[in-house]
Amino acid sequence: MTLTSTTHQAHLQSIIDRYTQRTAQSKQFAADNRSLLADKSSIGFNFSPETKEMCYPVVAARSQGSRLWDIDGNEYIDILMGLGTYLFGHNPAFVQAAITEQLQRGMAIGPQSERVGAVAQLIRDLTGMERVTFSNTGTEAVMTAVRIARTATRRSKIAVFTNSYHGHFDAALMRAPISEYARKKAVRVTGAKSWLAPLNWLLKQRLNTRAVPAALGVPAAVARDVIILEYGNPQSLAVIKAHRNDLAAVLVEPVQSRCPELQPQEFLQELRDLTQTHNITLIFDEMVTGFRIHPGGAQAYFDIQADITTYSKIAGGGLPLSIIAGAARFMDHIDGGVWHYSDDSVPQVPTTFFAGTFCKHPLALAASEAALSHLKAAGPSLQAELTQKTVDLVARLNDFTATACLPVRFTQFGSFFAIALTHSNISPLALNLLSYHLLNRGIHLRSGDKGGFLSTAHTQEDIDAIYIAFTEGLMALFEANYL
Numbered sequence: 001m002t003l004t005s006t007t008h009q010a011h012l013q014s015i016i017d018r019y020t021q022r023t024a025q026s027k028q029f030a031a032d033n034r035s036l037l038a039d040k041s042s043i044g045f046n047f048s049p050e051t052k053e054m055c056y057p058v059v060a061a062r063s064q065g066s067r068l069w070d071i072d073g074n075e076y077i078d079i080l081m082g083l084g085t086y087l088f089g090h091n092p093a094f095v096q097a098a099i100t101e102q103l104q105r106g107m108a109i110g111p112q113s114e115r116v117g118a119v120a121q122l123i124r125d126l127t128g129m130e131r132v133t134f135s136n137t138g139t140e141a142v143m144t145a146v147r148i149a150r151t152a153t154r155r156s157k158i159a160v161f162t163n164s165y166h167g168h169f170d171a172a173l174m175r176a177p178i179s180e181y182a183r184k185k186a187v188r189v190t191g192a193k194s195w196l197a198p199l200n201w202l203l204k205q206r207l208n209t210r211a212v213p214a215a216l217g218v219p220a221a222v223a224r225d226v227i228i229l230e231y232g233n234p235q236s237l238a239v240i241k242a243h244r245n246d247l248a249a250v251l252v253e254p255v256q257s258r259c260p261e262l263q264p265q266e267f268l269q270e271l272r273d274l275t276q277t278h279n280i281t282l283i284f285d286e287m288v289t290g291f292r293i294h295p296g297g298a299q300a301y302f303d304i305q306a307d308i309t310t311y312s313k314i315a316g317g318g319l320p321l322s323i324i325a326g327a328a329r330f331m332d333h334i335d336g337g338v339w340h341y342s343d344d345s346v347p348q349v350p351t352t353f354f355a356g357t358f359c360k361h362p363l364a365l366a367a368s369e370a371a372l373s374h375l376k377a378a379g380p381s382l383q384a385e386l387t388q389k390t391v392d393l394v395a396r397l398n399d400f401t402a403t404a405c406l407p408v409r410f411t412q413f414g415s416f417f418a419i420a421l422t423h424s425n426i427s428p429l430a431l432n433l434l435s436y437h438l439l440n441r442g443i444h445l446r447s448g449d450k451g452g453f454l455s456t457a458h459t460q461e462d463i464d465a466i467y468i469a470f471t472e473g474l475m476a477l478f479e480a481n482y483l
Helices: 003-022 022-033 049-054 093-104 114-126 138-153 181-190 196-205 234-244 264-275 297-302 326-333 360-380 383-404 428-440 460-481
Strands: 060-064 067-070 077-079 131-135 159-160 226-229 247-252 281-285 308-311 323-324 409-414 418-419 451-453
Touching: 003 022, 003 049, 003 067, 003 428, 049 428, 067 460, 077 460, 093 360, 114 131, 114 360, 131 138, 131 326, 131 451, 138 159, 138 281, 138 308, 138 323, 138 326, 159 234, 226 383, 234 264, 247 264, 264 281, 264 297, 264 383, 281 297, 297 308, 323 326, 383 409, 383 418, 383 460, 428 460
Parallel strands: 159 226, 159 247, 247 281, 281 308
Antiparallel strands: 060 067, 067 077, 131 323, 308 323, 409 418, 418 451
């Protein structure tokens, strides 16, 4: 056994021992429920025999503000924040009050909720979108947006971008057909430890637009209607133009949660012009960017109006709710368009199918109305101040890594910050171990995550603690020869 492997093993064992000792009840909870509960979170995104003993999430007992407590009694500063849901921290008083008030009035499902018009108006006021409908999850919202686009254009193909994430319906679970051999070759050429940098290098060499399923159980036939492109690459625009007569929609995360360092405003503006010219639906997936960077989301930030935009997370105030919003000429395909009583008006356009028992759930609408009203009253200064705190944190982290000569750089978009994988040299294992270093230091996020979210509940003291935990964790990995 080499010195490096001995050092690695000792370091890994020390992380395992500390994590499993301080979260023993969470580990027992996972073990007790494994045969019953089919749960992806119990294995994480980076399962390996090396880290098997740590493959379980902490089990939350309660949460408030910027913090949560697990069933072992550990207190954490949370930067996972409901995967970006809790812009105002956990359990904000104004959302709790709205839910409590609605709960006392009941949760009637079937009749129309009297809140639905007010929430739709808030969305229009904040985003400028003409018409709105509601669903439950981000996956459902994006799936519906694609169906609307296909209905409106009478075309079937969609274009998506590598490194984007649009939920787990079949058409979204696609990837470029890059072999493991090609990946390894790219790693050798680029000298990168991360999978993301060589993948981008490969795509730049030859833009392969063919899609293949990214998960078992996704039919290969679905891939025939999907084109995979590289985000920000001008060649992608040429491919879209070449397929202009077949494309129903181009589906975009304006800033990708997997690659937030890429913020291609000029590319997006050219994409908007191209899709508009050729009657291709431009769909913005704003699950992460929506209401975080600006009250009007990435559309307002980049000064681009998409045809359809989807929202969830922040928009639901902490409860399951998603939004499909867009121009009337697209959204009319939900209900046929606007008509009036006491005249001869009727729905004017054909409709597609859209439904869901829990769409417009009264509790979710109550939470959403409270959250969106708070955003509207606060104005852009809420996001601007939170963004500045995140910018300052990232600057401190990058000053540290530069001074310490660590091959890691951080980036941010709004109040979302992360390790910029395309500008860093960190292996998936090291990234996974860093998340456990943070957990062991009282900073909560999922194993393998490369960053997190700040909320209005995070204090400067919290941010200082986050900075210290990241710097200590990175130095520990460096000293153990992981960086």
